[in-house]
Amino acid sequence: MNPAGAPGSLQRRLLLAAGLFLGVAVVAAGLSIGFVLHRFVRGQLDGRLDDRLLSLVSDLRGGPGALSLGRDRDGPPFDRPGSxxxxxxxxxxAVLGxxxxxxxRLAVPALPARRRDPDAPAPADGTGPWGEGLILRVLTVPGPAGGPPTVFAAAAPEAALRGPVxxxxxxxxxxxxxxxVFLFAGVMLQVRLGLRPLRGLRDQLARVRAGRLDRLPERQPAEIRPLVAEMxxxxxQNAAQLEHARGHVANLAHGLKTPLATLAMALAEPGADRDGSLAPLVEGMDRRIRHHLRRARAAALGGPARSRADLAAHVADLRLALTRIHAGREIAVATAxxxxxxxxxxxxxxxxxxxxLVDNACRWCRGRVAVSARREGAQVVVRVEDDGPGLDAAAREAVLQRGRRLDESRPGHGFGLPIALELAELYGGSLALETSGLGGLAVRLALPA
Known part of the structure; x- marks a missing residue:
């Protein structure tokens, strides 16, 4: 889902724009061709009527009081009444029809006084004796010796123009x-082919995220090559910063090893650790420092590429270890x-x-812990649930803070959940606290697949 105000699909925007312009172009082409076709058919009708007028002029006989034609001009379709x-x-x-x-009688409209060519037939529109629309061609020939002019008119029905058009x-x-339709299909194909490099770039970024590639391939189309270079x-830059940060961790760990070794030697002397509580803490600190030293060394040797961990195998080993640690409580740890x-x-x-996460669940549960995982897109979501008392919303936010503990009577230091959260965010994942289906707390850990 897109957040509010975010732009939509680039492919949809391109297709909508192409469809809009194609629609406008097709409509404009239809109107233009229709206009040309209308003028062509009208020209054909005008030419046919003009031929009739010229034949009437050549065959006209008689004086001012009587008109006649030298031959019959009532051939089809001028012989059908009301046609x-x-x-x-x-x-x-004198009128001859x-x-x-x-x-x-045919009502002939008056022509404009000024015309481009007074001696040529002029176009006009009128109404026939039966109320039908007509297309007219009118020719006025001046009369001899100042006599009245002769007005020749030929008409065709408007249907003769509208029908063919x-x-x-x-x-x-x-x-x-x-x-x-074919043009839009071609545009769809062109858009899909044009956006294919972006889909390939997305897959390559997913491979970089999963650790299968260190960098994006430089063989890209010219339009997205600058984007690939910036990525x-x-x-x-991120790899250099990560290496720099882990170098600082290594330096810090090396700096702590010597005083820690001195402290361990001092505690080993008789009577130095009377209740025996300090030695395990020193041992745990030494173990963590060695772990971070190994991480810094691995980063220096392997670069920014991420390794892959089999989730089922790690959960199985962890389940075996924690059931032994909490053997006295008879906790059932189910995995899926x-x-x-x-x-x-x-x-x-x-x-x-x-x-x-699983150790916290074992500490607070009443007897049941469930660990499950599934793939969700580019991430793997791990859920750790228990049937303990659970936490309200305020308490869930509080326990994610370093050193914050809600129950001082239970063993621990309050760093477990914040450390897990920081590590998850380091890999681009997340950690959230929810309500478990078992009745207690559920921890949702999302990591890149």
Missing amino acids: GWYWQIRRGD SASLDGR WEALRTLALCLAVIG NALLD IPDGLGVACDPQDLDEMLGN
Whole structure:
């Protein structure tokens, strides 16, 4: 899930933008082609009507009072009454019309006084005798010797224009829709191919996180090569800082070894440790210092790469050791860990984290402890549960602080959970306290797989 305000999928944004622009382009192409098609069909109709007008002009006979044609001009479709295909000639009060007018008169609109070419037919729109819409072509020929002009008009029904145009537009819309679908499919393929290097980069980063790669490969597309270079620089910087920090730990451990050895020799003298409580503490401190020395040495030899620890094997060894330590309490430790499930961290660090968590569960339980683990994406989640008294929210926050103990009557120093938390965060994991299904406390430890 994306946090509030975070940008969405890059692939979805690219596809939405491509779909929007493709839709606009297809609609614009359809409108443009429709406009051109409309003008083409209108031009064909105008040319046909102009031919009719010129033939009428050439065949006109008669004077101002009577008009006639040299031959019949009422061939189809001008012979069907109400067809919308009409012609009419008017000179003064004399009117001659096509058979399709059936004796009616055609209302010819007045033409503009100023036209580009007064001697050529002019376009007009009108209404037929039966109320149908018409496309008109009108030609005005001046009369002889100052007589009235002769107005020639030829008409075609608007359906003759709309019908072919709509029929062509339906076919065009289907073709454009198919083209749009194929173009969008091509865009989808292009986006997936274009984003494939990013998915590969994500997998390579996961391999770096899991310890299978030290750095990202430098063979990358030119567009993401600067990003890879910055990531590798960050990895190198983190590795150098980690090596520097572990060097300080090694120096500190070396600095403590000599006084600790002196203290151990002093406690070994007769009467120095009367109740015998100091020697085990010195021995534990020496063991921890040796452990951190080994970690610093391993980091110096192996670099920043992480090792892999088999979770089931470590939990099995820990279970055996803790059941012996708490043998007097008859604690049942149940484990549910799949075989082959591993975590990308140092085995000794894993033992320290699990040891603190399971030991705390054994100390506070009534008799049952459960350790389970499962893979969740790029992490392995380990749950350590007990059937003890549990903790409320305030107490859970308090026990994660160093040296903070809620019950001073129980043995311990209050450092176990904070140490486990710091080690988990060192590896990019987390540690959280929850309510156990057994009734007590559940510790959720997340580590990189």
